[in-house]
Amino acid sequence: MASSPNETDPLLPRATTAVRNPGLLRLSPVVALASISRGISMFARYEHYQRTYCAVYPYPYVCGHFANWLELPSITVHMELWTMFAAFVVSFVSIGWWSALGDRKGRRIVLFCSILGAVVGDLSYFIVAATSPSRDDSRDLLSLGLIIEGLLGGFVAYNGATHAYAFDVSGSPLLRPVLFGAIDAISLAGFILGAVIGKFTNLTLAYILAILIALPNLTFIYVFLPESLNLQQDNLTVSVIPQGSILKSVVSPISVFFRGPNSSKYLPLFALAFYVYSLTSAMETGISNPLWVTVLPPLPHWFLITAPRAITLTTLLCILPALAWLFKRKQGSKTERAGLQFATALTHHAILAAALSSIGVLVFCLHTYPYRRGLLYPLFTVVYPFTAIARPALYALGASYLIALGRRGQMGELFGALGVWGALAECISYSIYGIGSQIFGWSAFFLVITLMLLLPNPPPIVEEEEEEEEEEEESAQAEADDV
Numbered sequence: 001m002a003s004s005p006n007e008t009d010p011l012l013p014r015a016t017t018a019v020r021n022p023g024l025l026r027l028s029p030v031v032a033l034a035s036i037s038r039g040i041s042m043f044a045r046y047e048h049y050q051r052t053y054c055a056v057y058p059y060p061y062v063c064g065h066f067a068n069w070l071e072l073p074s075i076t077v078h079m080e081l082w083t084m085f086a087a088f089v090v091s092f093v094s095i096g097w098w099s100a101l102g103d104r105k106g107r108r109i110v111l112f113c114s115i116l117g118a119v120v121g122d123l124s125y126f127i128v129a130a131t132s133p134s135r136d137d138s139r140d141l142l143s144l145g146l147i148i149e150g151l152l153g154g155f156v157a158y159n160g161a162t163h164a165y166a167f168d169v170s171g172s173p174l175l176r177p178v179l180f181g182a183i184d185a186i187s188l189a190g191f192i193l194g195a196v197i198g199k200f201t202n203l204t205l206a207y208i209l210a211i212l213i214a215l216p217n218l219t220f221i222y223v224f225l226p227e228s229l230n231l232q233q234d235n236l237t238v239s240v241i242p243q244g245s246i247l248k249s250v251v252s253p254i255s256v257f258f259r260g261p262n263s264s265k266y267l268p269l270f271a272l273a274f275y276v277y278s279l280t281s282a283m284e285t286g287i288s289n290p291l292w293v294t295v296l297p298p299l300p301h302w303f304l305i306t307a308p309r310a311i312t313l314t315t316l317l318c319i320l321p322a323l324a325w326l327f328k329r330k331q332g333s334k335t336e337r338a339g340l341q342f343a344t345a346l347t348h349h350a351i352l353a354a355a356l357s358s359i360g361v362l363v364f365c366l367h368t369y370p371y372r373r374g375l376l377y378p379l380f381t382v383v384y385p386f387t388a389i390a391r392p393a394l395y396a397l398g399a400s401y402l403i404a405l406g407r408r409g410q411m412g413e414l415f416g417a418l419g420v421w422g423a424l425a426e427c428i429s430y431s432i433y434g435i436g437s438q439i440f441g442w443s444a445f446f447l448v449i450t451l452m453l454l455l456p457n458p459p460p461i462v463e464e465e466e467e468e469e470e471e472e473e474e475s476a477q478a479e480a481d482d483v
Helices: 024-053 082-103 107-132 135-151 154-169 172-201 201-222 243-250 264-277 283-287 291-295 300-331 336-366 375-380 386-406 406-431 436-454 465-482
Strands: 065-071 076-082
Touching: 024 082, 024 107, 024 154, 024 172, 024 201, 024 243, 024 406, 065 201, 065 243, 082 107, 082 135, 082 154, 082 243, 082 406, 107 135, 107 154, 107 201, 107 465, 172 201, 172 300, 172 336, 172 386, 264 436, 283 386, 283 436, 300 336, 300 386, 336 375, 336 386, 336 436
Parallel strands: none
Antiparallel strands: 065 076
């Protein structure tokens, strides 16, 4: 007699009698290990490309075919633009299928396969670093590794699955941006730690470390990470996806914003706003580069470089939860309407502050004499790390839009589409900005455009009767306690 599915059957879709809320704590190790592994391999790839494909420039000078990714004390991680665009193309083709699979079968299988794809990519780099094949053979092998990594979901699918998992376990609409912000903070800290580790290891050892960190992460997902979705009985078996569905999934990063009644009235503008905002990704590098040293020379170089990221982490881990708590106390509600209001307020104020920061640098620092007069430059740029809440707020705002349109079951597809367009915009951002004052000019322009795209009213939310009843019960209980 066949046994029924139980807790020891990892990655096996099954029905549950009650919704399990594992919380973000169970996802945090996955995000941390994946970020550390990615940071190590990204730095190793930078070193690898510098030594192998940029021989026309004397090492270790920056090759002209790279764009800034991360700056730390004496560390600059770069990524070849060709690889970034190639990864986007493959991810665009596969993300719709993986996101739909996550909405039907759960997030764990998407997390597992996307991290497995990263292992395949690092393995291809390790083989090239260890065997030193010809340049053509190296490109062929690395291209194959990138294609396999992208077909298994890549970083885009991983990013979408982590946000979808956080959405599933959030419980309260006001908690969603807080959890999304925690994911961003853990990712940033893990990536920085990984880059530091990669700095002090050679190429082959760095790739081995990245793989060795990813393997226990895969084990944790396979064995210990609980599924965040309450799967239905009809999902006990994996359905065969017809050819038409696969073709339809290819255009999912576009079509997801137009499905259903009224979707085309709200979602395309929001998606465009998310994309335009992502075009400002290089601004983070612009404010944390050694330009600060020319303004505040008495302060240590390491402090001037790391201070913006410390502010970003503090904002995501402390200030954002505090704002959610204050909003809940003021509104006294945790309904979907309150979640939409909170996400909208966060998004508008954060992007407005970022725009004012960029414009302030342009008007009062870069176009005045003497160049970057006094303390004005750090005064304006120190504001920008506090606006890191804009991205998690945008994810929460997109989730509220989708719920208002009655499409809660397509949340994974939405986050996957946002991830792939955000990745493309990030790639373009680093390729066109360079280093210098143009970062602030482009950022100011794109931030103002983002605000304009977010000005139309969001879709109206019809509160569920259960939420209203819960509020009435809580109010009645509070009055009883007062009596």
